[in-house]
Amino acid sequence: MDYKITVKPLDIEIAASEDASLLDSLLAADIEVESICGGLGVCGSCKIRVLEGNATERTQEEEDHLTDEMFEQGDRLACQTYPLSDLVINIPASSSAGS
Secondary structure, three states: OEEEEEEEOOOEEEEEEOOOOHHHHHHHOOOOEOOOOOOOOOOOOOEEEEEEOOEOOOOHHHHHHOOHHHHHOOEEEHHHOOEOOOEEEEOOHHHEOOO
């Protein structure tokens, strides 16, 4: 099933499959997100914030890089997060490739 992902601050909508990580969906839509480890969840550089909607449960890789407070604010690693509904996400400047 495909979901609609609204990407802030770009105000772009992309389609994302429940079978693809948000990182893969963003890259497929030519939205560059920092990912030093190539999406393995070991570098923590692809941090995003889920503002609205439901995504998969956090992974051990995410727990290694993000605090409970960060999770409560919606912070996730794009490479470890899969949509379970339409989402609104924010890509912070620190996660934009080339920043």
